[in-house]
Amino acid sequence: MATPSGKPARLSPKPGVSANKISQRLLASTSPKRGSQNAPIKQKDKTAGQNEALSKVRIVDAAIEQIDRNGLMGFSLRDVARTLGVYPAAVYWHVPTRDALLAAVVESTMEDVAPPLGKGTWQDWFRELFSRYRKAVKRHPNVAQLVGAQLVSNGSLSPQMIDRILSMLVSAGCDESKIVEMYNVVVATMVGFVTLEYASLPSDDPANWAAQLQEKTHAIRALEFPTLARHLPAMANKAFIVRWQSGTDAPMDSSFVAFIEVAIAGMEQVLSRQ
Amino acid sequence: MATPSGKPARLSPKPGVSANKISQRLLASTSPKRGSQNAPIKQKDKTAGQNEALSKVRIVDAAIEQIDRNGLMGFSLRDVARTLGVYPAAVYWHVPTRDALLAAVVESTMEDVAPPLGKGTWQDWFRELFSRYRKAVKRHPNVAQLVGAQLVSNGSLSPQMIDRILSMLVSAGCDESKIVEMYNVVVATMVGFVTLEYASLPSDDPANWAAQLQEKTHAIRALEFPTLARHLPAMANKAFIVRWQSGTDAPMDSSFVAFIEVAIAGMEQVLSRQ
Protein backbone atom coordinates (compact mmCIF):
# COMPACT_ATOMS: atom_id res chain seq x y z
CA MET A 1 0.00 0.00 0.00
CA ALA A 2 2.67 2.46 0.93
CA THR A 3 5.84 2.64 -1.08
CA PRO A 4 9.12 3.64 0.53
CA SER A 5 8.55 7.12 -0.80
CA GLY A 6 5.58 7.34 1.49
CA LYS A 7 3.00 7.82 -1.20
CA PRO A 8 0.48 5.48 -2.71
CA ALA A 9 2.19 3.56 -5.45
CA ARG A 10 -0.16 4.69 -8.13
CA LEU A 11 -3.11 6.98 -8.09
CA SER A 12 -5.81 7.32 -10.62
CA PRO A 13 -4.82 6.38 -14.15
CA LYS A 14 -3.92 9.95 -15.14
CA PRO A 15 -4.99 10.04 -18.77
CA GLY A 16 -3.44 12.36 -21.31
CA VAL A 17 -1.12 14.54 -19.27
CA SER A 18 1.89 12.27 -19.05
CA ALA A 19 5.43 12.98 -20.09
CA ASN A 20 7.55 16.03 -19.72
CA LYS A 21 10.78 17.34 -18.58
CA ILE A 22 12.94 19.33 -16.27
CA SER A 23 11.48 22.01 -14.14
CA GLN A 24 8.24 21.31 -15.92
CA ARG A 25 6.18 20.21 -13.02
CA LEU A 26 8.41 22.11 -10.67
CA LEU A 27 7.67 25.35 -12.34
CA ALA A 28 4.22 24.48 -13.49
CA SER A 29 0.94 25.49 -12.06
CA THR A 30 -1.75 23.32 -13.56
CA SER A 31 -2.84 22.16 -16.94
CA PRO A 32 -5.10 19.79 -18.73
CA LYS A 33 -4.34 18.77 -22.26
CA ARG A 34 -6.93 17.76 -24.72
CA GLY A 35 -4.83 15.96 -27.24
CA SER A 36 -5.70 15.96 -30.88
CA GLN A 37 -3.87 13.43 -32.98
CA ASN A 38 -1.36 14.38 -35.56
CA ALA A 39 -2.56 16.43 -38.45
CA PRO A 40 -3.48 20.04 -37.75
CA ILE A 41 -7.13 21.01 -37.91
CA LYS A 42 -7.50 23.67 -40.53
CA GLN A 43 -10.26 26.04 -39.57
CA LYS A 44 -11.32 28.12 -42.48
CA ASP A 45 -14.02 29.98 -40.58
CA LYS A 46 -13.39 33.63 -39.74
CA THR A 47 -14.50 33.34 -36.12
CA ALA A 48 -11.31 31.67 -35.05
CA GLY A 49 -9.26 34.08 -37.11
CA GLN A 50 -6.59 31.46 -37.41
CA ASN A 51 -5.96 31.83 -41.08
CA GLU A 52 -3.83 34.92 -41.36
CA ALA A 53 -0.34 34.09 -42.53
CA LEU A 54 1.85 32.44 -39.95
CA SER A 55 4.54 34.71 -38.53
CA LYS A 56 6.91 34.95 -35.63
CA VAL A 57 4.73 37.39 -33.72
CA ARG A 58 1.66 35.21 -34.13
CA ILE A 59 3.65 32.27 -32.85
CA VAL A 60 5.01 34.18 -29.87
CA ASP A 61 1.55 35.46 -29.00
CA ALA A 62 0.11 31.98 -29.18
CA ALA A 63 2.92 30.73 -26.97
CA ILE A 64 2.27 33.40 -24.34
CA GLU A 65 -1.43 32.69 -24.42
CA GLN A 66 -0.77 29.02 -23.91
CA ILE A 67 1.67 29.60 -21.07
CA ASP A 68 -0.79 31.94 -19.39
CA ARG A 69 -3.53 29.36 -19.61
CA ASN A 70 -1.72 26.14 -18.94
CA GLY A 71 1.48 27.10 -17.24
CA LEU A 72 4.96 26.45 -18.49
CA MET A 73 4.11 22.84 -18.10
CA GLY A 74 1.32 23.16 -20.61
CA PHE A 75 3.67 24.54 -23.17
CA SER A 76 4.90 22.63 -26.15
CA LEU A 77 5.81 23.57 -29.67
CA ARG A 78 3.44 20.97 -30.97
CA ASP A 79 0.57 22.46 -29.02
CA VAL A 80 1.34 25.92 -30.29
CA ALA A 81 1.34 24.54 -33.80
CA ARG A 82 -1.94 22.79 -33.06
CA THR A 83 -3.70 25.94 -31.91
CA LEU A 84 -2.39 27.74 -34.97
CA GLY A 85 -3.66 24.99 -37.18
CA VAL A 86 -0.33 24.09 -38.73
CA TYR A 87 2.19 21.28 -38.59
CA PRO A 88 4.97 21.54 -36.01
CA ALA A 89 7.52 21.84 -38.78
CA ALA A 90 5.83 25.01 -39.97
CA VAL A 91 6.74 26.70 -36.72
CA TYR A 92 10.34 25.80 -37.36
CA TRP A 93 10.46 27.98 -40.37
CA HIS A 94 9.87 31.05 -38.24
CA VAL A 95 11.68 30.06 -35.07
CA PRO A 96 14.89 28.07 -34.95
CA THR A 97 14.17 26.17 -31.75
CA ARG A 98 11.81 25.74 -28.89
CA ASP A 99 14.06 27.70 -26.59
CA ALA A 100 14.49 30.54 -29.01
CA LEU A 101 10.73 30.78 -28.92
CA LEU A 102 10.76 30.93 -25.15
CA ALA A 103 13.46 33.60 -25.30
CA ALA A 104 11.21 35.60 -27.57
CA VAL A 105 8.42 35.17 -25.05
CA VAL A 106 10.64 36.64 -22.36
CA GLU A 107 11.65 39.54 -24.52
CA SER A 108 8.05 40.32 -25.30
CA THR A 109 7.13 40.13 -21.62
CA MET A 110 9.87 42.50 -20.59
CA GLU A 111 9.15 45.45 -22.84
CA ASP A 112 9.45 48.84 -21.20
CA VAL A 113 10.39 47.88 -17.69
CA ALA A 114 12.99 50.59 -17.33
CA PRO A 115 11.37 53.92 -16.43
CA PRO A 116 12.53 57.04 -18.27
CA LEU A 117 15.27 59.07 -16.65
CA GLY A 118 13.00 61.65 -15.05
CA LYS A 119 13.91 64.14 -12.40
CA GLY A 120 13.02 62.34 -9.16
CA THR A 121 15.56 61.00 -6.68
CA TRP A 122 17.54 57.95 -7.63
CA GLN A 123 15.85 56.13 -4.79
CA ASP A 124 12.47 56.70 -6.34
CA TRP A 125 13.71 55.71 -9.75
CA PHE A 126 14.86 52.34 -8.48
CA ARG A 127 11.64 51.85 -6.54
CA GLU A 128 9.82 52.45 -9.79
CA LEU A 129 12.08 50.07 -11.70
CA PHE A 130 11.52 47.25 -9.23
CA SER A 131 7.78 47.79 -9.20
CA ARG A 132 7.54 47.87 -12.95
CA TYR A 133 9.48 44.67 -13.24
CA ARG A 134 7.12 43.04 -10.78
CA LYS A 135 4.10 44.30 -12.68
CA ALA A 136 5.49 42.95 -15.92
CA VAL A 137 5.93 39.53 -14.37
CA LYS A 138 2.49 39.72 -12.79
CA ARG A 139 0.94 40.12 -16.22
CA HIS A 140 2.27 36.70 -17.24
CA PRO A 141 3.16 35.00 -13.98
CA ASN A 142 3.88 31.64 -15.50
CA VAL A 143 6.71 33.20 -17.45
CA ALA A 144 8.45 34.23 -14.22
CA GLN A 145 10.83 31.30 -14.14
CA LEU A 146 11.89 31.84 -17.70
CA VAL A 147 12.60 35.45 -17.02
CA GLY A 148 14.70 34.67 -14.00
CA ALA A 149 16.69 32.13 -15.90
CA GLN A 150 16.93 34.11 -19.10
CA LEU A 151 17.45 37.67 -18.10
CA VAL A 152 20.76 36.79 -16.64
CA SER A 153 22.51 36.10 -19.83
CA ASN A 154 20.49 36.52 -22.83
CA GLY A 155 19.61 37.87 -26.19
CA SER A 156 16.80 39.65 -24.40
CA LEU A 157 19.59 42.09 -23.82
CA SER A 158 17.91 45.46 -23.55
CA PRO A 159 20.64 48.05 -23.88
CA GLN A 160 18.27 50.78 -22.87
CA MET A 161 17.56 49.29 -19.48
CA ILE A 162 21.21 48.65 -18.79
CA ASP A 163 22.16 52.14 -19.83
CA ARG A 164 19.55 53.69 -17.60
CA ILE A 165 20.51 51.64 -14.57
CA LEU A 166 24.12 52.66 -14.99
CA SER A 167 23.23 56.31 -15.46
CA MET A 168 21.14 56.25 -12.34
CA LEU A 169 23.95 54.71 -10.36
CA VAL A 170 26.31 57.39 -11.55
CA SER A 171 23.95 60.13 -10.54
CA ALA A 172 23.48 58.37 -7.20
CA GLY A 173 27.16 59.05 -6.67
CA CYS A 174 28.40 55.54 -7.28
CA ASP A 175 32.13 55.32 -7.68
CA GLU A 176 33.15 54.24 -11.17
CA SER A 177 35.23 51.44 -9.75
CA LYS A 178 32.19 49.95 -8.02
CA ILE A 179 29.67 50.46 -10.74
CA VAL A 180 29.65 46.94 -12.15
CA GLU A 181 29.17 45.47 -8.69
CA MET A 182 26.33 47.86 -7.95
CA TYR A 183 24.73 47.17 -11.29
CA ASN A 184 24.71 43.49 -10.44
CA VAL A 185 23.21 44.28 -7.06
CA VAL A 186 20.41 46.18 -8.78
CA VAL A 187 19.63 43.44 -11.27
CA ALA A 188 19.69 40.73 -8.61
CA THR A 189 17.37 42.83 -6.47
CA MET A 190 15.04 43.44 -9.35
CA VAL A 191 14.76 39.82 -10.39
CA GLY A 192 15.39 37.87 -7.20
CA PHE A 193 12.37 38.41 -5.01
CA VAL A 194 9.85 38.37 -7.80
CA THR A 195 11.21 35.18 -9.31
CA LEU A 196 10.70 33.46 -5.99
CA GLU A 197 7.34 35.06 -5.37
CA TYR A 198 5.95 33.76 -8.63
CA ALA A 199 7.71 30.44 -8.68
CA SER A 200 4.95 28.01 -9.42
CA LEU A 201 4.02 25.00 -7.45
CA PRO A 202 5.26 21.53 -8.23
CA SER A 203 2.04 19.61 -8.17
CA ASP A 204 -0.46 18.42 -10.70
CA ASP A 205 -2.89 18.32 -7.86
CA PRO A 206 -2.58 21.58 -5.93
CA ALA A 207 -5.36 20.86 -3.46
CA ASN A 208 -3.83 17.62 -2.36
CA TRP A 209 -0.38 19.14 -2.27
CA ALA A 210 -1.52 22.05 -0.13
CA ALA A 211 -3.10 19.61 2.29
CA GLN A 212 0.09 17.62 2.55
CA LEU A 213 2.17 20.70 3.18
CA GLN A 214 -0.22 21.84 5.88
CA GLU A 215 0.10 18.42 7.45
CA LYS A 216 3.86 18.71 7.44
CA THR A 217 3.53 22.16 8.92
CA HIS A 218 1.41 20.99 11.81
CA ALA A 219 3.80 18.15 12.45
CA ILE A 220 6.57 20.56 13.39
CA ARG A 221 7.71 19.92 16.91
CA ALA A 222 7.03 23.03 18.91
CA LEU A 223 9.59 22.09 21.53
CA GLU A 224 12.39 21.66 19.08
CA PHE A 225 11.62 24.79 17.11
CA PRO A 226 9.92 27.21 19.47
CA THR A 227 10.42 30.39 17.48
CA LEU A 228 9.08 28.82 14.35
CA ALA A 229 6.16 27.33 16.23
CA ARG A 230 5.28 30.70 17.69
CA HIS A 231 5.19 32.47 14.35
CA LEU A 232 3.69 29.68 12.32
CA PRO A 233 0.17 31.08 12.23
CA ALA A 234 1.47 34.37 10.88
CA MET A 235 3.67 32.65 8.34
CA ALA A 236 1.31 30.06 6.94
CA ASN A 237 0.94 30.66 3.22
CA LYS A 238 2.60 34.05 3.61
CA ALA A 239 6.26 33.17 3.94
CA PHE A 240 8.65 31.48 1.56
CA ILE A 241 9.02 27.75 2.14
CA VAL A 242 5.91 27.77 4.31
CA ARG A 243 3.40 28.64 1.65
CA TRP A 244 1.32 26.55 -0.68
CA GLN A 245 0.23 29.17 -3.15
CA SER A 246 2.26 31.16 -5.60
CA GLY A 247 2.32 34.94 -5.96
CA THR A 248 -0.52 34.71 -8.44
CA ASP A 249 -2.94 33.50 -5.81
CA ALA A 250 -1.26 34.91 -2.73
CA PRO A 251 0.70 38.07 -3.51
CA MET A 252 3.40 39.08 -1.05
CA ASP A 253 3.00 42.81 -1.34
CA SER A 254 4.20 43.91 2.06
CA SER A 255 7.25 41.67 1.93
CA PHE A 256 8.09 42.99 -1.49
CA VAL A 257 7.94 46.53 -0.19
CA ALA A 258 10.13 45.56 2.76
CA PHE A 259 12.57 43.95 0.38
CA ILE A 260 13.02 46.97 -1.83
CA GLU A 261 13.22 49.31 1.15
CA VAL A 262 15.99 47.19 2.60
CA ALA A 263 17.75 47.20 -0.74
CA ILE A 264 17.52 50.94 -1.19
CA ALA A 265 18.51 51.74 2.38
CA GLY A 266 21.45 49.40 1.92
CA MET A 267 22.47 51.07 -1.31
CA GLU A 268 22.33 54.49 0.35
CA GLN A 269 24.55 53.20 3.08
CA VAL A 270 27.07 51.50 0.84
CA LEU A 271 27.24 54.42 -1.60
CA SER A 272 27.86 56.90 1.18
CA ARG A 273 30.62 54.77 2.66
CA GLN A 274 32.82 54.36 -0.38
CA MET B 1 19.54 30.93 -46.56
CA ALA B 2 18.38 33.16 -43.77
CA THR B 3 15.08 32.48 -42.10
CA PRO B 4 12.99 35.32 -40.63
CA SER B 5 14.41 34.41 -37.25
CA GLY B 6 17.78 35.43 -38.54
CA LYS B 7 19.49 32.12 -38.07
CA PRO B 8 20.45 29.45 -40.58
CA ALA B 9 17.44 27.28 -41.16
CA ARG B 10 19.16 24.13 -40.09
CA LEU B 11 22.59 23.43 -38.80
CA SER B 12 24.41 20.17 -38.58
CA PRO B 13 22.16 17.12 -38.27
CA LYS B 14 22.34 17.12 -34.45
CA PRO B 15 22.34 13.40 -33.71
CA GLY B 16 21.03 11.92 -30.50
CA VAL B 17 20.34 14.92 -28.32
CA SER B 18 16.95 15.95 -29.61
CA ALA B 19 13.78 16.42 -27.67
CA ASN B 20 13.17 17.95 -24.34
CA LYS B 21 11.13 20.37 -22.49
CA ILE B 22 10.64 23.59 -20.68
CA SER B 23 13.50 25.45 -19.26
CA GLN B 24 15.57 22.51 -20.32
CA ARG B 25 17.86 24.23 -22.67
CA LEU B 26 17.33 27.47 -20.88
CA LEU B 27 18.66 26.09 -17.69
CA ALA B 28 21.04 23.65 -19.19
CA SER B 29 24.76 23.88 -19.62
CA THR B 30 25.84 21.20 -22.03
CA SER B 31 25.36 17.50 -22.52
CA PRO B 32 25.97 14.67 -24.85
CA LYS B 33 23.82 11.60 -24.66
CA ARG B 34 24.99 8.23 -25.73
CA GLY B 35 21.73 6.44 -26.15
CA SER B 36 21.37 2.78 -25.41
CA GLN B 37 18.20 1.15 -26.62
CA ASN B 38 15.58 -0.09 -24.31
CA ALA B 39 16.55 -2.89 -22.00
CA PRO B 40 18.91 -2.02 -19.16
CA ILE B 41 22.43 -3.37 -19.31
CA LYS B 42 22.98 -5.50 -16.28
CA GLN B 43 26.60 -5.29 -15.19
CA LYS B 44 27.44 -8.02 -12.80
CA ASP B 45 31.09 -7.01 -12.37
CA LYS B 46 32.12 -5.52 -9.05
CA THR B 47 34.04 -2.63 -10.56
CA ALA B 48 30.93 -0.76 -11.48
CA GLY B 49 29.41 -1.49 -8.09
CA GLN B 50 26.00 -1.22 -9.64
CA ASN B 51 24.50 -4.30 -8.17
CA GLU B 52 23.65 -3.31 -4.63
CA ALA B 53 19.92 -3.20 -4.05
CA LEU B 54 18.14 -0.27 -5.60
CA SER B 55 17.05 2.35 -3.09
CA LYS B 56 15.90 5.93 -2.95
CA VAL B 57 19.30 7.22 -1.87
CA ARG B 58 21.07 5.40 -4.67
CA ILE B 59 18.62 6.87 -7.13
CA VAL B 60 19.01 10.38 -5.77
CA ASP B 61 22.79 10.08 -5.84
CA ALA B 62 22.72 8.87 -9.41
CA ALA B 63 20.45 11.75 -10.32
CA ILE B 64 22.79 14.31 -8.76
CA GLU B 65 25.76 12.77 -10.50
CA GLN B 66 23.99 12.95 -13.79
CA ILE B 67 22.89 16.54 -13.30
CA ASP B 68 26.42 17.52 -12.34
CA ARG B 69 27.80 15.92 -15.46
CA ASN B 70 25.21 16.73 -18.06
CA GLY B 71 23.27 19.63 -16.68
CA LEU B 72 19.59 19.65 -15.91
CA MET B 73 19.10 19.16 -19.58
CA GLY B 74 20.94 15.87 -19.44
CA PHE B 75 18.62 14.60 -16.79
CA SER B 76 15.96 12.04 -17.38
CA LEU B 77 14.44 9.29 -15.33
CA ARG B 78 15.21 6.85 -18.06
CA ASP B 79 18.85 7.80 -18.06
CA VAL B 80 19.06 7.43 -14.31
CA ALA B 81 17.50 4.00 -14.64
CA ARG B 82 19.97 3.21 -17.40
CA THR B 83 23.02 4.08 -15.34
CA LEU B 84 21.62 2.03 -12.49
CA GLY B 85 21.07 -0.88 -14.81
CA VAL B 86 17.34 -1.19 -14.23
CA TYR B 87 14.13 -0.55 -16.09
CA PRO B 88 12.54 2.89 -15.73
CA ALA B 89 9.59 1.35 -13.96
CA ALA B 90 11.89 0.08 -11.23
CA VAL B 91 12.70 3.65 -10.28
CA TYR B 92 9.00 4.28 -9.88
CA TRP B 93 8.78 1.86 -7.05
CA HIS B 94 11.07 4.07 -4.96
CA VAL B 95 10.07 7.50 -6.18
CA PRO B 96 6.54 8.50 -7.11
CA THR B 97 7.43 10.88 -9.91
CA ARG B 98 10.19 12.56 -11.76
CA ASP B 99 9.64 15.80 -9.91
CA ALA B 100 9.58 14.14 -6.53
CA LEU B 101 13.02 12.87 -7.45
CA LEU B 102 14.16 16.36 -8.29
CA ALA B 103 12.73 17.60 -5.02
CA ALA B 104 14.79 14.98 -3.24
CA VAL B 105 17.83 16.20 -5.13
CA VAL B 106 17.22 19.70 -3.85
CA GLU B 107 16.75 18.51 -0.31
CA SER B 108 19.98 16.58 -0.45
CA THR B 109 21.82 19.57 -1.89
CA MET B 110 20.60 21.90 0.83
CA GLU B 111 21.66 19.99 3.90
CA ASP B 112 23.13 22.09 6.68
CA VAL B 113 23.00 25.51 5.14
CA ALA B 114 21.82 27.19 8.32
CA PRO B 115 24.75 27.90 10.64
CA PRO B 116 24.35 27.08 14.35
CA LEU B 117 23.19 29.90 16.58
CA GLY B 118 26.61 30.88 17.86
CA LYS B 119 27.55 34.01 19.70
CA GLY B 120 28.61 36.40 16.93
CA THR B 121 26.61 39.41 15.80
CA TRP B 122 23.43 38.84 13.85
CA GLN B 123 25.12 40.55 10.91
CA ASP B 124 27.84 37.94 10.84
CA TRP B 125 25.35 35.15 11.22
CA PHE B 126 23.47 36.26 8.11
CA ARG B 127 26.70 36.76 6.20
CA GLU B 128 27.54 33.20 7.07
CA LEU B 129 24.10 31.94 6.06
CA PHE B 130 24.28 33.58 2.65
CA SER B 131 27.79 32.32 2.03
CA ARG B 132 26.90 28.79 3.03
CA TYR B 133 23.94 28.78 0.75
CA ARG B 134 26.14 29.93 -2.09
CA LYS B 135 28.69 27.26 -1.33
CA ALA B 136 26.01 24.60 -1.30
CA VAL B 137 24.83 25.69 -4.71
CA LYS B 138 28.39 25.89 -5.97
CA ARG B 139 28.87 22.25 -5.17
CA HIS B 140 26.14 21.30 -7.63
CA PRO B 141 25.68 24.38 -9.81
CA ASN B 142 23.35 22.76 -12.26
CA VAL B 143 20.86 22.27 -9.47
CA ALA B 144 20.67 26.02 -8.85
CA GLN B 145 17.51 26.57 -10.87
CA LEU B 146 15.73 23.75 -9.14
CA VAL B 147 16.64 25.14 -5.78
CA GLY B 148 15.39 28.58 -6.65
CA ALA B 149 12.14 27.20 -7.90
CA GLN B 150 11.70 24.62 -5.18
CA LEU B 151 12.86 26.26 -2.02
CA VAL B 152 10.07 28.70 -2.25
CA SER B 153 7.30 26.37 -1.52
CA ASN B 154 8.32 22.91 -0.95
CA GLY B 155 8.60 19.71 0.95
CA SER B 156 12.27 20.55 1.26
CA LEU B 157 10.93 22.48 4.18
CA SER B 158 13.74 22.56 6.69
CA PRO B 159 12.19 23.67 9.97
CA GLN B 160 15.59 24.10 11.51
CA MET B 161 16.68 26.73 9.04
CA ILE B 162 13.45 28.64 9.35
CA ASP B 163 13.59 28.54 13.12
CA ARG B 164 17.12 29.84 13.17
CA ILE B 165 16.42 32.68 10.77
CA LEU B 166 13.50 33.77 12.89
CA SER B 167 15.51 33.53 16.10
CA MET B 168 18.25 35.61 14.59
CA LEU B 169 15.79 38.25 13.49
CA VAL B 170 14.36 38.42 16.98
CA SER B 171 17.77 38.88 18.52
CA ALA B 172 18.50 41.52 15.89
CA GLY B 173 15.67 43.45 17.45
CA CYS B 174 13.10 42.85 14.78
CA ASP B 175 9.61 43.83 15.78
CA GLU B 176 7.27 40.86 16.02
CA SER B 177 4.83 42.54 13.68
CA LYS B 178 7.48 42.78 10.96
CA ILE B 179 9.07 39.41 11.40
CA VAL B 180 7.36 37.61 8.54
CA GLU B 181 8.28 40.39 6.12
CA MET B 182 11.88 40.37 7.29
CA TYR B 183 12.03 36.61 7.05
CA ASN B 184 10.94 36.84 3.44
CA VAL B 185 13.56 39.50 2.83
CA VAL B 186 16.21 37.16 4.20
CA VAL B 187 15.14 34.18 2.11
CA ALA B 188 14.88 36.24 -1.06
CA THR B 189 18.33 37.65 -0.40
CA MET B 190 19.75 34.23 0.24
CA VAL B 191 18.33 32.66 -2.90
CA GLY B 192 18.01 35.53 -5.33
CA PHE B 193 21.51 36.51 -6.32
CA VAL B 194 22.89 33.00 -6.36
CA THR B 195 20.07 31.66 -8.49
CA LEU B 196 20.86 34.26 -11.10
CA GLU B 197 24.59 33.82 -10.80
CA TYR B 198 24.36 30.11 -11.54
CA ALA B 199 21.56 30.25 -14.03
CA SER B 200 22.85 28.21 -16.90
CA LEU B 201 23.13 29.25 -20.47
CA PRO B 202 20.52 28.48 -23.08
CA SER B 203 22.64 27.01 -25.78
CA ASP B 204 23.63 23.59 -26.94
CA ASP B 205 26.58 25.27 -28.52
CA PRO B 206 28.11 27.64 -25.96
CA ALA B 207 31.01 28.76 -28.12
CA ASN B 208 28.78 29.86 -30.92
CA TRP B 209 26.33 31.46 -28.52
CA ALA B 210 29.07 33.43 -26.78
CA ALA B 211 30.27 34.70 -30.12
CA GLN B 212 26.78 35.83 -31.05
CA LEU B 213 26.30 37.65 -27.80
CA GLN B 214 29.61 39.39 -28.16
CA GLU B 215 28.55 40.48 -31.62
CA LYS B 216 25.36 41.90 -30.23
CA THR B 217 27.36 43.62 -27.56
CA HIS B 218 29.66 45.31 -30.03
CA ALA B 219 26.69 46.37 -32.09
CA ILE B 220 25.43 48.62 -29.31
CA ARG B 221 25.24 52.18 -30.50
CA ALA B 222 27.58 54.21 -28.37
CA LEU B 223 25.76 57.44 -29.14
CA GLU B 224 22.40 56.16 -28.09
CA PHE B 225 23.67 54.51 -24.91
CA PRO B 226 26.77 56.38 -23.84
CA THR B 227 26.93 55.22 -20.24
CA LEU B 228 26.58 51.63 -21.26
CA ALA B 229 29.17 52.05 -23.98
CA ARG B 230 31.63 53.56 -21.56
CA HIS B 231 31.36 50.73 -19.06
CA LEU B 232 31.03 47.91 -21.52
CA PRO B 233 34.62 46.71 -21.26
CA ALA B 234 34.32 46.44 -17.50
CA MET B 235 30.99 44.66 -17.74
CA ALA B 236 31.68 42.14 -20.44
CA ASN B 237 31.13 38.68 -19.03
CA LYS B 238 31.04 40.14 -15.51
CA ALA B 239 27.61 41.67 -15.33
CA PHE B 240 24.15 40.13 -15.54
CA ILE B 241 22.61 40.25 -19.00
CA VAL B 242 26.00 41.09 -20.49
CA ARG B 243 27.76 37.84 -19.73
CA TRP B 244 28.12 34.64 -21.63
CA GLN B 245 29.31 32.36 -18.90
CA SER B 246 27.54 31.14 -15.83
CA GLY B 247 28.79 31.39 -12.25
CA THR B 248 30.45 28.04 -12.64
CA ASP B 249 32.91 29.37 -15.18
CA ALA B 250 32.89 33.01 -14.19
CA PRO B 251 32.10 33.48 -10.50
CA MET B 252 30.82 36.88 -9.44
CA ASP B 253 32.48 37.02 -6.06
CA SER B 254 32.86 40.74 -5.59
CA SER B 255 29.31 41.44 -6.70
CA PHE B 256 28.03 38.80 -4.34
CA VAL B 257 29.86 40.44 -1.47
CA ALA B 258 28.47 43.82 -2.48
CA PHE B 259 25.00 42.32 -2.61
CA ILE B 260 25.06 40.90 0.89
CA GLU B 261 26.66 44.04 2.29
CA VAL B 262 23.87 46.09 0.79
CA ALA B 263 21.33 43.67 2.21
CA ILE B 264 22.79 43.73 5.69
CA ALA B 265 23.28 47.48 5.77
CA GLY B 266 19.68 47.81 4.63
CA MET B 267 18.45 45.46 7.32
CA GLU B 268 20.33 47.43 9.98
CA GLN B 269 18.72 50.58 8.72
CA VAL B 270 15.20 49.20 8.52
CA LEU B 271 15.42 47.46 11.87
CA SER B 272 16.63 50.59 13.62
CA ARG B 273 13.82 52.68 12.11
CA GLN B 274 10.84 50.65 13.18
Next chain:
DNA sequence: ACCTGAACACCGTTCAAGT
Protein backbone atom coordinates in the same frame (compact mmCIF):
# COMPACT_ATOMS: atom_id res chain seq x y z
C1' DA C 1 8.38 -6.42 -1.71
C1' DC C 2 10.63 -5.29 -5.68
C1' DC C 3 11.41 -5.52 -10.51
C1' DT C 4 10.78 -6.89 -15.68
C1' DG C 5 8.98 -6.09 -20.15
C1' DA C 6 6.13 -3.88 -22.90
C1' DA C 7 2.99 -0.55 -23.99
C1' DC C 8 0.72 4.37 -24.22
C1' DA C 9 0.62 8.99 -25.23
C1' DC C 10 3.29 12.33 -25.69
C1' DC C 11 7.72 15.28 -26.94
C1' DG C 12 11.48 18.38 -30.12
C1' DT C 13 13.60 18.23 -34.40
C1' DT C 14 14.76 16.90 -39.22
C1' DC C 15 13.91 16.31 -43.94
C1' DA C 16 12.21 15.35 -48.35
C1' DA C 17 8.60 16.82 -51.00
C1' DG C 18 4.98 19.77 -52.32
C1' DT C 19 2.95 24.65 -53.59
Next chain:
DNA sequence: ACCTGAACACCGTTCAAGT
Protein backbone atom coordinates in the same frame (compact mmCIF):
# COMPACT_ATOMS: atom_id res chain seq x y z
C1' DA D 1 9.34 31.43 -49.52
C1' DC D 2 6.56 28.83 -46.75
C1' DC D 3 4.37 24.64 -45.44
C1' DT D 4 2.93 19.46 -45.51
C1' DG D 5 3.47 14.84 -44.11
C1' DA D 6 5.99 11.60 -42.20
C1' DA D 7 9.66 9.90 -39.78
C1' DC D 8 13.44 9.58 -35.88
C1' DA D 9 14.93 9.32 -31.41
C1' DC D 10 13.70 10.34 -27.44
C1' DC D 11 10.49 11.28 -23.10
C1' DG D 12 7.40 10.22 -18.26
C1' DT D 13 4.22 7.06 -16.65
C1' DT D 14 1.27 2.86 -16.24
C1' DC D 15 0.42 -1.85 -15.75
C1' DA D 16 0.23 -6.65 -15.97
C1' DA D 17 3.17 -10.21 -14.94
C1' DG D 18 7.06 -12.34 -12.99
C1' DT D 19 10.28 -13.54 -8.78
